[in-house]
Amino acid sequence: MIRITRLNHAVLYVRDVERSSQFYQSIFGFTEVAAVPGRMAFLRAINSNNHHDLGLISLGSQAxxxxxxxxxxxxxxxEVETIEELSTAAQLLQKLGLLRGASDHGASKSLYAQDPDGHQFEILWQVPKEVWGQLENQVFVAPLNLEQELKHYSSLT
Structure with a gap:
């Protein structure tokens, strides 16, 4: 058995590495920590201890x-740390025309969007584990009422 502690990073193939790097920096506040211009870039999230959280490799505009x-x-x-940050993310994604969906998964609250190459991503806030109860072992998907969830969970974060 290999004892994994967590997912460390992801690497995506993209058409234009500069465009994609700029997208992830502007949307998520990632910092570019290393790059080979026109070919690849490695980005780190704001509070990350990783060397990089996202790698981008360019396949060219015709890929x-x-x-x-x-x-x-x-x-x-x-993942974001608070339900308020999820609300801020929803507002930004909506303003930029990127928001594609929002779901209540019980143990998490999620927004869905995609990057310039069509890679889908989820921005989620995880409900505190002590509140999960039965939701821990259930597959749960419902429409997200973010305003209602903000009122309910703001006191917990």
Whole structure:
């Protein structure tokens, strides 16, 4: 058995590494820690202890997108610390026209969007574990009422 502690980073193929790097820096506040111009970039999240959390490798402007529903990565999930930060993220994604969906998963509250190459990502706030109860072992998906969740959970964060 290999004892994994957590996912350390993800690497994405993109068409334009500079465009993608700028996107992740402007949306998430990532810092570019290393790059080979025009070919690859490595980005770190604000509070991360990792060397990098996201790698970007350019395949060029003509690289095809994988067909929808093909085997492969569905999305990356990026966690925020508070429900208020999730609300701020929702406002930003909405303003930029990037918000594609929002779900209540019981143990987490999630927003869905995609980057310039169509990679889907989730921004989530995880409900404090002591509140999970039965939700820990259930698959739960419902529409997210962020305003209601803010009122309910603001006192816990």
């Amino acid at each position: 095809p997108s994988p067909p929808l529903g093909a085997i492969g990565l569905y999305h990356l999930g990026w």
